Amino acid sequence: MSMIQEVDYGTPRSTSETLVTLEVDGVEVSVPQGTMLMRAAVDAGVMIPKLCATDSLEPFGSCRLCLVEIEGRKGYPASCTTPAEAGMKVRTQSPKLADLRRGVMELYISDHPLDCLTCPTNGNCELQTQAGVVGLREVRYGFEGANHFAEAKDESNPYFTYDPSKCIVCNRCVRACEETQGTFALTISGRGFESRVSPGQSQPFMESECVSCGACVNACPTATLTEKTIVAMGQADHSVITTCAYCGVGCGFKAEMKGNEVVRMVPWKDGRANEGHACVKGRFAWGYATHKDRMLKPMIRAKITDPWQEVSWDEALNHAAGEFRRIQAKYGRDSIGAINSSRCTNEETYLVQKLVRAAFGNNNIDTCARVCHSPTGYGLKQTLGESAGTQTFSSVDHADVILVIGANPTDAHPVFASRLKKRVRQGAKLIVVDPRTIELVSSPHIKADYHLKLRPGTNVAVVTAMAHVIVTEGLLDEAFIAERCEAKAFTEWREFVARPANSPEATEAATGVPAADLRAATRLYATGVDGHKNAAIYYGLGVTEHSQGSTTVIGIANLAMATGNVGREGVGVNPLRGQNNVQGSCDMGSFPHELPGYRHVSDTTTRNLFEQHWGVTLQSEPGLRIPNMFEAAHDGSFKGLYCQGEDIVQSDPNTQHVTEAMMAMECVVVQDIFLNETAKYAHVFLPGASFLEKDGTFTNAERRISRVTKVMPPKCGKADWEVTVALANALGYAMHYDHPSQIMDEIASLTPTFTGVSYAKIEQLGSIQWPCNDKAPEGTPTMHVDGFVRGKGKFIITQYVPTDEKVTRKYPLLLTTGRILSQYNVGAQTRRTENVQFYGEDILELHSHDAEERGINNGDWVGIESRAGQTVLRATISERMQPGVVYTTFHFPESGANVITTDNSDWATNCPEYKVTAVQVMPVAQPSEWQKSYQRFNTEQLALAQGSAAPAPASRANASVTAG
């Protein structure tokens, strides 16, 4: 294996369709108009020396190393800033050019420590390489003069060092922070010799606005900005392409390896989702994969108050299978089920649902999309015909108006946020609909044209009021609707939204959004800017996690159809998926009512297809969803669960209700890389494999199927798919696969939208956006181009219904929950990395008005009480909040954020209403009763995992829980 080397073309690709032909060193080459000479030269096979240029950044023209000669022109223009023109004859090598370049390089090297042999980037340093290329042989100025050699390193960031002595002030890091990331945390301070890279106002990196995305480190041509792992371990000996296991952006990475150890993760330039960019999680927070907390041995126990006993794989799997069969014999076929994970691969989620349907003999399979984007699946299927987003991420480059609803991409989907912000800096208009003043509303060089700061729980009223404006102000795209949508449904919808009750003025009191702002924002969305009409909607869990989540998704699709913003680049309906493989796990039939490819279990033709292939009879009735499983456990009809890679005890709402359900079951089998919160209620523990330890695929929010590649053997001996295969076999249902590619082949053979997908094709194309079949052999970047998947688009009426979570005198505030940049979901991964330096505990954000009324100061402990429960967090007073609304994250189990959230859920899908909980907040002096109880229980369970008896009488786990 070798290192993957990507070509650096020096300057960005031009998108012009007009070609110009020129000569470079006598070689004729045709390039798109606007291409710089440096890039044209690469196309001609000529690498011009460079330092300040790299193809991810706009040309800067500062290093003067890339000078060329152009026939008929005077002087020596910089090839990075000179556009190619037809008929040009360019010379890149001449004695004069060689002299000039050597002279420039001599100046650089005169202020550079010549410690190459002990430098962490020795052999992988552009300065070193270019010094060799230009043939520098001496530095006539000597090294005794003023220099920067003694400047101290900034090692404040946990992941990279800044060594100013190595800096050549090429500005690549500054430009990467601006152009690639869009944070503007870096600048060059001082002038002339004093010029140095400055985070913030000459602060250490950790005190600056830096978000640790690593773009500066990637861009640095020397050892100035270097990963600490490179400093500690040295450079890699080989690299492998794989896909990040964090959010739904699904960034491509090069895992740079030394044997079986990861040295660093470098964003893959050819990864279509990220195009060489990354965030602090994917780029740096992968250390959890080798954390000491990894559980590597199968374990069993009869009761959750018993010590865990390490056993062989065979014993654990046979025990689990025996228990499942015993429970089914006693309580019925439908008394067991499984939950699979959006953090696992497509192949693994496919196998778990297959195991449930074929080996358990029921449809009790669900996935964590239940608690995030299940309303997306429902709403988009009903209106457009397919349960998926309509665009590629790069489509935003063509958007003229961007409407962001209930999403906070700078924290939850940072790499896409960088792309979005870049488009806004280029001039696209931005509308943000969010209860909080999120970063997109106002940040460096970004200011939303409208921020509709609605009250939590009123999305449907806002979206329907926008539809009202479109209909009553004559902003409909009548031609699009007439051609593409169902006429009767449209007529009914138009009559509904036009009612005065749906006007912005009528809904203002409920939503808190000034009618004039809503009208103006809607006009902008519907009409665009100066005849440029591409308007794109991006939304997230702030839309779906409501009692009317599905209704809002439907309302969003209505808006897009009403304005003709579907079916081309720059427009569309784009759900920003939470976890890496939410889209994929849904595609793979992980819902209890759908077989792979979103085909209902009652569809006889589809069932027959799977029955023939799997050799079993399948059930035609839907199975239990996750919250239904808990309900059934409470009433005694659901007794066994196989939970792969999910932590339902921490992530699902109303924790007490969930844990009681767990304790009511007789056999809980948890498969995970850590002893997560759910595992503390389990009877069988099966160790999991990290994304670095297995082959497979993930499907991101743009339907892009990308390879996950095994870069090291599974630490526990088996990849997750192998464990599911072994469990199926132990249950008496034969499964046999030698490699996940065979599982994908089976998926492709049974799923019309995947028929063209194979590992070989993914390898060939880099990644594939489904549908990929005979009609679209290379995949489908944009959906619904000539017609909707369901035929005609369907407008559906969206009646606003206020949530049951109403503020009262007892619970006068609304709590909404979310994520922050450095932590991920339940935090199981990111809490076990240095990311805790950025965010070490969940905090409660509240407005100064609410704080003052309650006598709360920054950093105070506050009790948060809802109808479901109480917990205690530290308070942060923040003007991001509106009065009456408080906010927290759910990344740390001891916080108990979901002790407070309720059982309220979306009407169509049971997606929990995490985003609206009525609460009271008051200063307190000690943790809540739940937190004290959790602390005791956690201590007991950690002791039991060490094989010792619990140190104290079981507290919450003292129910009579046996495995039979």
Place this chain on the structure above:
Amino acid sequence: MNIDNLVKMANQIGTFFEAEPDRDQALADIAGHIKRSWEPRMRRGLLDHIDRDSGGGVQVKDIVIESVRVHRESLQQGTQPAGTKQAH
């Protein structure tokens, strides 16, 4: 299954489809949604509750009751207990 939760869910579904101008279609859509997304024991729980007309707890919306009446056969189909001995 907790009947109050089932009734609440059914009422939410009823409320969504109640906005449709065509009442027959709304009745069909309510039943259709429950049929296509509720596991049989949940449907059985709702049907039994409506049959008992208990009057206590959360009240079932009229439109849901009507939908169940009109489309009872479809909703009932497949709700017979499966497997061997049942929990209750």
